[in-house]
Amino acid sequence: MSLLVVRDLGKSFGGLTAVDEVSFSIRPGELLALIGPNGAGKTTTFNMINGQLRADRGSAQLSGHELLGLAPRDIWRLGVGRTFQIAETFGSFTALENVQMALLSHQRRLFSFLKPARAFAQARAQELLEQVGMAQQGERACSELAYGDVKRVELAMALANEPKLLLMDEPTAGMAPEERHALMALTKRLVLEQNIAVLFTEHSMDVVFAFADRVIVLARGRLIAQGTPAEVRANRQVQEVYFGTGATFHADWGGGQ
Incomplete structure (x- = not known):
């Protein structure tokens, strides 16, 4: 049974149609990659589902609840987590404090000078850091961490609302190949353990073909192909969109778009 069902999603900017009647679904425990050349409409699609951008038409339902028209904070509280292409953490805060802030948001807690937030949910925040392999780095400021570790902290923050x-969005951007695969292997493990559905965009085809269960491909705002990684790799139209007529994906190809 599908968790997220997107139907006929559309968005235009003036005379430019950025997303044109896009439909797809995703099941719990599934990693679905959304790929396409630059300007294909991937981020626009993401931002409409997440409430950062208002859709012109269509529907996006999470377990029967319509997401379109809701504010990002309301979508977050329905059980949708989000990570960004450029990691969004507070650099001066420790890893533990960043996760505590996410937990505060999820539980709608307010704190004052007499009731500081630092004491809130430390055990749960530490548990989330442990899930992403950052338990030993909790007291370090995010500004002091390697970028790959910051992305792990961001993932822990995204898990704070126990997302469905x-x-x-570009989870491995700016990371070395070894870091990319380590982060996505971690994500895959958490998906299976917690039965989470993951929709991700990605420029690195090595990551897509190694970790996605299914792939959907956008070009000029339209969905042109979907299927298993092997099916998409062999799709003639996808090959032409990426490389021109006659080119093919190679199993070891790891470049960007």
């Missing part, structure tokens, strides 16, 4: 659906 996790949206990951």
Whole structure:
């Protein structure tokens, strides 16, 4: 049974149609990659589902609840986590404090000078850091961490609302190949353990073909192909969109778009 069902999603900017009648679904425990050349409409699609951008038409339902028209904070509280292409953490805060802030948001807690937030949910925040392999780095400021570790902290923050659906926009951007695969292997493990659905965009085809269960491909705002990684790799139209007529994906190809 599908967790997220997107139907006929559309968005235009003036005379430019950025997303044109896009439909797809995703099941719990599934990693679905959304790929396409620059300007294909991937981020626009993400931002409409997450409430950062208002859709012109269509529907996006999470377990029967319509997401379109809701504010990002309301979508977050329905069980949708989000990570960003450029990690969004507070650099001066420790890793533990960043996760505590996410927990505060999820539980709608307010704190004052007489009731500081630092004491809130430390055990749960530490548990989330442990899930992403950052338990030993909790007291370090995010500004002091390697970028790959910051992305792990961001993932822990995204898990703070116990999401049903996790949206990951370019999760491995700026990371070395080894770091990319380590982060996505971690994500895959968490998906299976917690039965989370993940929709992610990605420029690195090595990551897509190694970790996605299914792939959907956008070009000029339209969905042109979907299927398993092997099916998409062999799709002639996808090959032409990426490389021109006659080119093919190679199993070891790891470049960007």
